[in-house]
Amino acid sequence: MKYDYLIVGAGLFGAVFAHEMTKEGKKCLVIDKREHIAGNVYTKKWEDIDVHWYGAHIFHTSNEEIWNYIGQFAKFNNFINSPIAVYKDELYNLPFNMNTFSKLWNIKTPKEAQAKIREQIESLNIGEPSNLEQQALSLVGTDVYEKLIKGYTEKQWGRDCTELPAFIIKRLPLRFTYDNNYFNDRYQGIPEGGYTAIVEKMLEGIEVRLNTEFKEYMNSGADGNTFDKILYTGMIDEYFDFSLGELEYRTVYFEHELMENVENYQGNAVVNYTEREIPYTRIIEHKHFAFGKQPSTVVSKEYPKSWEKGDEPYYPVNNERNNALYEQYAKLADGEKNVLFGGRLGQYKYYDMDKVIEAALQMVADNR
Numbered sequence: 001m002k003y004d005y006l007i008v009g010a011g012l013f014g015a016v017f018a019h020e021m022t023k024e025g026k027k028c029l030v031i032d033k034r035e036h037i038a039g040n041v042y043t044k045k046w047e048d049i050d051v052h053w054y055g056a057h058i059f060h061t062s063n064e065e066i067w068n069y070i071g072q073f074a075k076f077n078n079f080i081n082s083p084i085a086v087y088k089d090e091l092y093n094l095p096f097n098m099n100t101f102s103k104l105w106n107i108k109t110p111k112e113a114q115a116k117i118r119e120q121i122e123s124l125n126i127g128e129p130s131n132l133e134q135q136a137l138s139l140v141g142t143d144v145y146e147k148l149i150k151g152y153t154e155k156q157w158g159r160d161c162t163e164l165p166a167f168i169i170k171r172l173p174l175r176f177t178y179d180n181n182y183f184n185d186r187y188q189g190i191p192e193g194g195y196t197a198i199v200e201k202m203l204e205g206i207e208v209r210l211n212t213e214f215k216e217y218m219n220s221g222a223d224g225n226t227f228d229k230i231l232y233t234g235m236i237d238e239y240f241d242f243s244l245g246e247l248e249y250r251t252v253y254f255e256h257e258l259m260e261n262v263e264n265y266q267g268n269a270v271v272n273y274t275e276r277e278i279p280y281t282r283i284i285e286h287k288h289f290a291f292g293k294q295p296s297t298v299v300s301k302e303y304p305k306s307w308e309k310g311d312e313p314y315y316p317v318n319n320e321r322n323n324a325l326y327e328q329y330a331k332l333a334d335g336e337k338n339v340l341f342g343g344r345l346g347q348y349k350y351y352d353m354d355k356v357i358e359a360a361l362q363m364v365a366d367n368r
Helices: 012-023 064-070 098-105 110-124 132-140 142-157 195-202 214-219 286-290 320-334 353-366
Strands: 002-008 028-031 043-046 049-052 059-061 084-087 090-093 187-189 207-209 226-232 249-259 270-273 282-285 297-306 339-341
Touching (some): 002 012, 012 028, 012 195, 012 353, 059 064, 059 353, 064 353, 084 142, 090 098, 090 142, 110 142, 132 142
Parallel strands (some): 002 028, 002 226, 084 270, 226 339
Antiparallel strands (some): 043 049, 059 187, 084 090, 249 297, 270 282, 282 297
């Protein structure tokens, strides 16, 4: 069979590209090494609860065009992301806002909160920050940093904040309003029926092969199929057999647990644990994304770790060394005449879901 495109990866980027190119009359074959479609936005039904199998995914955007685009494939509820942070026996609202500051310092007004933060920053006498710790302290002061940033960040990155470069935190938003809505975007919600159903609709009528690893498939002769072009959404360094060295990634592993006859475990969809001594970064209670009333609940603990071969890569480590190495791989990619590289792994860049869709649509436009 002759195809216009072999699309490697049935995640959001690959699915949008396949959907749009099929509308353009192109013949596409989609392959994925996993046993399911939808990549990391995969949701799985468990006791009638849509479980975000690879971590919480909350769709949010300020781009009306993207909101309308995703709305073709699902209705969205009105979920608002309002996470909670637990530090020892204390509980705080996120993002950092007047509810947070009131609990920290027993104050009521923005003026009091601003004065407290300013006082703490000035007492530290930090000049040009030389690491992440100094950068964070110079932005939010001691209390917010020690209780809500330090431990969580060190778990996420697997090293002390004093060993992390300052540029990782360019800013830390402080809100001097009593508003627990984590995102500022105009549009926000969770798709009714989960994200997998969205990708199923995108890939409707398109040939999809799961449990199919790209290199093995191509080396075995691709079943005699030929392709004019390839869209590759896997790790760019893996495509080139790590010939220039390995890019760094952070990954996450999950402990999913069904709690039978527990209607409500933690009272919120997302609860962060900011002490470094607690090994997981957060607990997700999935039913709260959909205001569920099921008699049982499903929770997931998230444990960050360094990526090793065989793990699922989640977050590019975009420090100076890795960005420079990626640029070398990008030059190799430019020499691959009939191969496109897309998504957070193919472009070594962290993307929110709306930006994934936007980038995929732009790639479609560039290849019409």
